[in-house]
Amino acid sequence: MSHLLELHDVTKTFGAVAALAGAEIVLDSGTIHALVGENGAGKSTLVKIIGGLHGRDGGDFLLDGESVDFRSTADAKHHGIAVIYQEPTLFPDFTVAENIFAGRQPYTRFGTIDRAEMRRATRELTERLGIVIDPDRDARGLSIADQQVIEIAKAISLNAKVLIMDEPTAALSGVEVERLMGIARQLRDEGKGIIFISHRFDEVFALCSTITVMRDGQHIATSLIADVTVDVIIRQMVGRSVENLFPKEEVAIGDVVLDVEHLTRAGVFEDVSFQVRAGEIVCLAGLVGAGRSEIARAVFGVDSYESGAVTLGGVAVPRHRPSAAMALGMGFVPEDRRKQGLAMTAGVQSNITLAIRNQVAKYGFLTSKLEQGPAEHWARRLQVKTRALDTHAGMLSGGNQQKVVLAKWLATNPKLLIIDEPTRGIDVGTKSEVHRLISELAGTGVAVLMISSELPEVLGMADRVLIVREGRLTANISRADATAERVMYAATHAAGEEVAK
Amino acid sequence: MTIRQATDAAVAAPTVSGRKRSVWEWIFQARELSLIVVIVALIVVTTVTQPQYLFSDGGVRDLLRTPALYIALAVGEAIVIISRNIDLSVGSVLGLTAYFCGNMFHTMPAVPIPVVVLLSLIFGAILGSVNGLLVAFLRVPALVITLGTLYSYRGISVLWIGGNFIRPDWVPKEFKEFSLTTFLGVPKLLIVALIVVLIAAWFMSSRRTGRDLYAIGSNPEAAVLYGMRTKWLALIPFVISGTLAGLAGVIYVSIYATGDSKVGTGFELQAIAAAVVGGVAVIGGSGRIGGVALGAFFLATLTTALPVLSIPSLWQQAVVGVLIVGAITLDRVFFLIRQRRARKELSA
Known part of the structure; x- marks a missing residue:
């Protein structure tokens, strides 16, 4: 018997960057298959290829044992594949019902859209998913959890046999996660195949039966959940050499330059306190969406915060005023240099x-x-x-x-330089040059606050690693103690370590 | 490591329900209602001040006839704006088709009137599809493309017409009379405009293609993910807009039976104003055709009423300006209120 969905040796390059170099996943009906990997490991690219948003450069793609080649999202949808993105994409001006049926609204026999039927079908779908939601409500203002439910309802009404959930739980609260997992189990029992992407291992282990690990665009391993432990998975995710990186040179650490105390912005980050000293490189590490960039932006004053204080060289930095922060000696290299840096x-x-x-x-x-x-x-x-x-x-x-x-x-x-993702989208050769520059900079006594999603970069550059998880600093790991496994573990586990200051 | 246990009981937890809107919000949201109130008030005030506004020969007829042209133009423009584009060339298209129509009456008198009208509409559609093709397939912003065609279509007008103009004796008598006759007391031109409004409203609210136009205006990225054919969809509103600008050109000839190479200059701004006052959001995705028609009717009435009220023409433009700014500000305020409430609901 053939598998529901099979991808082998899939390759994909964007310009000069190889996003996928031998990706592989095999999905069976009635199972939930976890897909894990570091940020940038190629999970999302793989999903976009399955969903028909990108074409693949090479490799095999089989659906029910037959080779397929999607040219558009409509094509993939037609073949029964539905993707639920982390940030659902609904039409804010449409009602819940119309969002589910957009582009294929039922007609009455007079050739007009049958809103009553649309409403009825929506109720039926949401009831089946065990939730209550008004079909006539505008999608604008719905919580992300409810938006995802609408996406799932849409997938069901399309009779999708493959459901891909790309980090669906990243923005959800505990109860909402439970609800989503319940729905996923229900769909699994109805015989659908689900690919579940998540950074939260507790969810992965509770929900999935199989797990595929990706790293650097490649397939690393596929195992039965019962056969592996979190430690094994983490090792598979991070296991790579750090040699080609420029390590930070030893520098005498000076006085406190930046002092952040109890910084809070409701729903974004909470009670964040840390210090950065002259000559020190402090790295904020964590998952995408954990609140790292938001903290940095608040420190510099791009965004406001509700309570807490920032001082630079003993002088209070006024909130929400980047010009004042600059005058005091702060610099900010943003994540997206094309849009925000240049x-x-x-x-x-x-x-x-x-x-x-x-x-x-x-x-x-x-x-x-x-x-x-x-x-x-x-x-x-x-x-x-x-x-x-x-x-x-x-x-x-x-x-x-x-x-x-x-x-x-x-x-x-500057006295302090904040650098968000210093080497994103930069080729390997120039990467080490940027690292050398940052290191030299610290050597001249500048305090550096760095944000990076690349573990080797974090480990190579940082004097101290602060782990941000769900808007809170959950660990403070010194250079000597920082290992890939430890950082990854702290970033993905709520009860990993106590808050150390 | 703690593994969270998902129980079925926890699954059926949160609910979202429709929120009741307040009465005030409903009144202001129903833009059509407030527009009708304002239009009636305007007519009453003007008539009380200067009774001949309504009770002179052809007073009612003029009141109801003039808006037809603006309604046709505004409905087309609104459909473009709803799909998150803009058409600045409608005034120039109107001018070109008006002369096309008048000139055809003159040079080919044997051609029956309905055929001339049909050909004028097709001519408008072609001019509109040039805009649409450039916008949809070259992905140049509509603002730039239609600004370019605004000037180039006008330039073609000037080259073609030169110092010439549509002469009243070119236009067949029956065609001129069509604009003067009524059906059950309603000017036939207005009936034509109303038919356009009904068809457009039905198309936009009850056909998939119409809803897809709202969809690409509401969230273009999502439209791609939904598998909509966004390029072809982007083309459609420009063709409609061109056709309706052509219809407006034909109506112009029927009403005025004259016109030089400058006919329709600046009308694109009136069309946009009517759409905005009628409740179309300039960022696309929302607005109703009925509201747009009332917006056009209102602006047309305003331009005839203000001189009767002996308000200097300088002020007329200012009044229109204030109304546009007011309408947009009101929309924004309600949007912010809705957003804040939604956020509260979320955090609650």
């Missing part, structure tokens, strides 16, 4: 001097000539590879763009 259609030179325009300007006028000096200095120091200083920042490679953003902040002579 003026893409401006030259390298103007980007580098962007944060020091006031110092550079003479009598209130800023000329290209005045900008040139500092721009040249920093471009040379950071070895930005560009043909000319007026080349648009958008034309540079990712690594060089990141260097330009770093140069912009270094030019301000």
Whole structure:
């Protein structure tokens, strides 16, 4: 008998980056199959290929034993595949009922949409899932849990035989998770095949019968849940060498530069306290969505917070005022440099001097000539590879763009630099160069607060690792104690370690 | 490690129910209702001040006839806006089709009137589909494309018409009379416009394609994930808008029986204004055709009533401006209130 869904040796590259290099998953009807891996291991890309959003570059894709090749999401849907994304995508202006039936609303015999039938079918579906939801309510403002239920109801009404849940529980509360798991079991018992992606091992072990581990776009192992333990899985997820990374050089740690006390923003992060000292690199680690970037943004003042205090070099930093934070000596290299870090259609030179325009300007006028000096200095120091200083920042490679953003902040002579995902989307060669720069920077006495989803980077660079889990700091691991397993364990387990300060 | 036990009892936990809207919210939300009230008030006030506004020869007829043109234009524009695009070229399309229609009466008098009308509509549809194809398949923002065609269609008008103009004697008598005659006391032109409104409203609310247009306006990314053919869907509103601008051009010829190369200049802004005042959100995804028709009717009435009330023409534009800003602000306020309430519900 053939399997419900089979993918073997699937490859996919985006530009020069190989997202998948030999991915594999085999799903059977009436089972729940866990798919786990670090951030960026290629799970989401694999899901998008199954869901018809991306085409694959190579490999086999069989559905019920027959080779398939989806050209669109509609195609995949037609073959009975439904994907429930972490952030459901509904139409906010439509009612619950119409969201379920969008694009295939039932008609009356007069050729108009049969709203009564749509309502009735929606009630039937939601009742079957054991929940109460008004079919006539607008989708706008629904909780993520309810939106997911609507997505599931949609999948059922489409008669999907394969359901893929991409981190469905990441944004849910405990009760909501229970409800979702109950629905998943019910669907399993009805004979559907479910792929369940999650970072929470307790859920995986409670729900799934089989588990596939991915790492760096590759299939690592598939085991029966009964045969493995969390430790084995974590080892499979992280097991790779750290050699090609530039380790942080030893630096004398100085006085406290950044002091964050009891920072709270309801529903985002809670009671966050930590310090960063001169010359120290502190890394916020945790899962995507745990609240790491949000904490950093609040410290810099991009977002506001409700209570708590931030002081820099003994001076209180006013909340929600990035200009004040900058004046006090803070710099912020954001996660998405294309959208938040650079003026893409401006030259390298103007980007580098962007944060020091006031110092550079003479009598209130800023000329290209005045900008040139500092721009040249920093471009040379950071070895930005560009043909000319007026080349648009958008034309540079990712690594060089990141260097330009770093140069912009270094030019301000900061006391503290916050760097969110320093090497995302940067090729391996330039990666170590960026690491060397950050390390040198710490060597000159700058305090660095870094956020990274890449474990080797965290382990290689950080003097201390702070684990953020569901908006709270749950562990403080020093460099000597930081191992991949330990960090991963703390990031995925509620009761991993006590809060250490 | 603790493994959470999922029990069936916990499964049936949270519920979401429809929230009752307050009476005030309902009144303001039902844009159609408030527009009808305002239109009636406007007519009453104007008539009380200057009775000949309504009770002169053809007073009622003029009151009901003029909006037909704006309604046709605004309905097309609204459908484009609902799908999260915009059509700035409708005024120019109106001008071109008006001359196309008038010129055809003149040069090919043998062609029956309905055929001329039909060809004018097709001409408008072609002009609209140029916009649509460029927007849908080149993925250039509609604002830029239709700004370009606004000028280029107008340029074609000027090249083609030059110093010429539609002469009243070109237009067949029956066609001019059509705009003056009534059916059961209602001007036939308004009936034409109402038929357009009914068909458009039915299409937008009760056909899958119409709902899909709301869907791509509401959340374009989701529309892709739903497997909708978003490119073809993006094309449709521009074809409709072009056709209805063509209809407006034909109506123009019927009413005025004249016109030079500048006919329709600036009408695109009136069309957008009517759509917005009628309750269409400029970011797409919401709004009803009935509201748009009332919005157009209201603006047309306003432009005829204000001079009668001897309000200087300078003020007329300001009044229209205030109404647009007011309508949008009101929408935004209610949106924020709804959002805040939804958040409270969530955290509760």
